[in-house]
Amino acid sequence: MLKAADRQTERTTLLAVATRAGVSVSTVSLVLSGKAGHRRIAEETRARVRRAAEDLNYAPNLLTRSLRRGRTHVLSFYSTFRHREEADVYMDTLSSAIEMAGGEAGYDILVHCNFNRSSKEIYQFLNGGLADGLILFAPQPNDPLLALLHKSSLPVVVLNGRDPARLFPSISDDVEAGMRIIAQELIAAGHCRIALFTAPAGEARDADIRIRLLRRYLEEARVPVPDRWLIPSGEDAREPLKSLMSEAEPPTAAFCWHDRLAYGVLASCEQIGIAIPNQLSVVGYDGLHWPSSTRHIAASIRVHQPTLARMAVRLLDDYINGYSGHLREEVLPVTFSPGTSLGPAVRCNGAIHE
Secondary structure (H helix, E strand, C coil): CCCCHHHCCCCHHHHHHHHHHCCCHHHHHHHHCCCHHCCCCCCCHHHHHHHHHHHCCCCCHHHHHHHHHCCCCCCEECCCCCCCCCCCCHHHHHHHHHHHHHHHHCCEECCCCCCCCCCHHHHHHHHHCCEEEEECCCCCCCCHHHHHHHCCCCCCECCCCCCCCCCCCEECCCCCHHHHHHHHHHHHCCCCCCEEEECCCCCCHHHHHHHHHHHHHHHHCCCCCCHHHHHEEECCCHHHCCCCHHHCCCCEEEEECCCHHHHHHHHHHHHHHHCCCCEEEEEEEECCCCCCCCCCCCEECCCCHHHHHHHHHHHHHHHCCCCCCCEEEEEEEEEEECCCCCCCCCCCCCCCCC
16 A cells, blocks of 8 residues: 555656657657557657556646647536525535436546636636536526626537527426426315415515416416415425414315425425315425425425436536537426325315415
């Protein structure tokens, strides 16, 4: 086993290999790049160069070589949320899916996780030649990073969002179909009093979109949602649940804008004695099972992250390889997973009193 003192502290250079082999740097470069035959370099010289490189543990500077050839075979992945929490099931699942999809397509994935840089510094790093292209996750329309990237020649695919300038291609799940499915499932189960758990105003674009779409589809089916049943909440939902369920005609179902919140609501229901799904059905979005004390599996719209990641990588690969047709804004179909938290409504007569 090597001791620390025996390990190389600096990268071996072509000059060091040339000095060991007793040849020129250009000869070493030709031999190690496989071009020795073009210059009729003697086999004995080739063997001496290869032996010197092995003795010195020489490894080529792949970044320099890749930049010279114009390709690094690396894709960048950057989350515009600019933070990462421990035990984040959504981001853990998505990052792993992108890693697998990148490998399948012949790329390594560079996940950017230093969120202390300014937008300009982030742009300079992303556009600095380390990667052939960028998967940009969930940018807000006014994110200054988008405007900076618009000026670059770096191929970019927006994941879970769209470029408002319509310069970058995008891939996202079919949220409109997903919310329509939820409305249909709730109405088919007889629910006519439905509360919506969301994020505080303006804090989550996905929450705003999902809630707006669901309210519209429910209203089209003559199942309006009163404003007081639009509940900004974290995972500890005991207090809003107590208030909701104390009404003379409480909701019989609740939609949570993502599964992490759904599992928090399910756990809160069990803590305060609300029977799931007999008293309250709970539906989420994403199809992910978050750690929770509840025994239930949340009914949810399932977004298949591996397929989403493959679509994003393939789309980016097409643009890296020179695709120049119409702008591609692709959508992943979604499915409904019933779980154990959706049941028929009990005593729902359609009357909602303001």
